[in-house]
Amino acid sequence: MYTIKEVGKLMHVSEHTIRFWAKNGFFPFIKRSDKNVRLFDDEDLEWVKLVKCLRSAGVNHNEIKNYIKMCLEGDGTVEERFLIIKKTKENVKAQLQELQEQLKLLDHKEKYYENLISHHLQDNWNPTNKVKINEKELENI
DSSP states (O other): OBOHHHHHHHHTOOHHHHHHHHHTTSOTTOEEOTTOOEEBOHHHHHHHHHHHHHHHTTOOHHHHHHHHHHHHHOGGGHHHHHHHHHHHHHHHHHHHHHHHHHHHHHHHHHHHHHHHHHHTOOOTTSHHHHHHHHHHHHHTO
8 A cells, every 4th residue: 555655756746746636536446544544555556647647648637537437437438438548649649749849949959059069159040149240230331
């Protein structure tokens, strides 16, 4: 059995977040000790993994509650849950594509700055340097 603190460390989620999720019913089977401390078992950790995944994918709290409610209702909701997972997966793919594009831009900028540093060049993309260039051009007129 794991405490909220241990679950937080294992799952790389803050204790505050685990408590919030627990209060919202995201972990329907957690138990409490005789001192009223929430205790998670290995199956509960699977719920935590799922909730963390859904939240990271942008699924809102109400949708997660609905998904968990459907899980508790049983196999009659499998098709609905499948559609939720499928939609979430498509959203994650889109997020991944966007992150890959951002990574390409950051790679490009990193190479740009490495070149500036290694060759002691002026950063011509910096708008303040463009203003200085324009001021020099005005002085020559």
